[in-house]
Amino acid sequence: MDLFLQLTFAGLAIGSIYSCVALAVVMIYQATDHFNFAQGEMAMFSTYIAWTLVGLGAPVWLAFLLAVGLSFLAGVAIERVIVKPVENAPVLNQIIVFIGLLVIFNAVAGWIWEFTIKPFPSLFPADLGFKSTLIGPHHIGVIALTLGVLALVFAFFRFTRVGLAMRAAAANPDSARLVGVSVGWMLALGWGLAAAIGAVGGILVAPIVFLEPNMMAGVLLYGFAGALLGGVSSPGGAVLGGLVVGVLENWVGQYVPGGSELKLTFALILIVGVLVFKPAGLFGRVVVRRV
């Protein structure tokens, strides 16, 4: 029973990281109808920036905040400079631009920081004042921090004018433009936020999987799986989906023979399964289009 609980708590912790990535994916999807395949590599790059700052002597929390802030600015810049020219291009062209970004971030990270595995410090103290055999301090911190971030994001969209404008721009760009919302900048802001949330995910996962340029491939895949399971049109669903996927991953790894070696295959099966049997996800809307 202890093992089961340990697996479940660890699954919730890693699942909350998947939730961050899933939320980042869903944010860009809602605003632009696209999956950003470079989301994982952008988060990986942000994590390296935090690592460098820590190496320069910055306290780990300051490095975290700076890296998240820089990622936000970089996300805005990427949308303005690289993604905007293909805004109205066919889907294939846009996917290819995302893949180009993925490749560039991966290669440049390997070039600057090399492909060796690096340890990354945890944001949280090793001693939280109590002991538990069921869950480690980093995992508790991860769950608390991601829940905090998600609450902030929710409050931002629900209670601020900019959040409302962003929702309007995503839901109905033409009408939003008519009432004076700058739709283009809202998209850029969405990219910035997604990059920042992804950076949080990257920095939290780095102490668990270790820092290296390819560390996010699996995390992104699980993030996608979580987003699809919860429903790509529902941010709350995506968060829940991420948590569920994290727990499932751990259970399958332990209880299904060969499961620990085939974690990515499990993500593949999950993605294809959701797409085939419930394409809208658990909490998504079924979109009916007029032709």
Next chain:
Amino acid sequence: MDRPNPVTPQLLAAVAVALLFAGFLPHLVSDFTSFQFTQAMAYGVALLGLNILTGYNGQFSIGHSAFYAVGAYTAAILLYHFEWNHYATLPVAALVAFAVGFLFGLPALRLEGLYLALATFAFAVATPQLLKFDAFEHWTGGVQGLFVPKPEPLIEGLSADQSLYYVTLAVMVLLMALAWCLLHSRSGRAMMAIRDNPIAARTMGINTALYKTTTFGISAMYTGIAGALSVFVTEFVAPDAFNFFLAVNLLIGSVVGGIVSIPGVIFGGLFLVFLPNFAQDISRTYPFVPPPWAIFGIFLILVIYFVPFGVWGAVERAFAWWKRRPAGSGR
């Protein structure tokens, strides 16, 4: 219905000149260069599969490395464990890849553009892990992969590399001709109708589901044959050679050559073989230049910005402009 015959004398002449050139090439260059051209042609066959699927049928795949792996491993297992003749493995690799592609195409039916891209992305990312899986290790060789011999020269007097070059050339030309016939047939027009307007195509009585899955299978078959050819060339298979970056490579080659074209795959294949060496030379000489993969990524984005129709698209546009130019001008 009257349609102009697509087989024009100009086309036949161009093909004849190209074949003549390709036929003499291995005698003009070193064995190593022939080997590189063989690799380029193997890539070309894979790109052909991707072009049929994406360019002509409008289905996206960023997971074709998986089908490449299926073909490569089928050939390698038959060679290593059963000591088959090299060329006998090609049809088996084709069939297995077709079957896997067709099966993957079944769920893909319900997926439109983006979701299909996502599912194939997951397939590509999961493939190396599947190939390393313990339970298959006896067959796949696990992390180490399998070593296989190079095929013996078919004709005396040719080196092994030259012989393989001719075989690959023959396979590529045959598959290009088949693709050309397919795309100029009733089925080909149905495939393109599905790409351009799926709803209208269905209204016209086209069985979109059957066409889409079959196209997925055919595309996977082409890529699987390419994978098998690549095993003959490189003489070994290993799981990490079939990672997501191979899928990206195939996509890049396809886009550079021109994704809605058949001859473009030759340019795509050449690009994939020769540009990395070139980029590596540059980044070795000038330390501040980013590594080859970053150059690839930048190149990919620039191509999409400025020449989304690729090399062959540019050739076609130039040709059309030349034909359309008013008589008497430009001389």
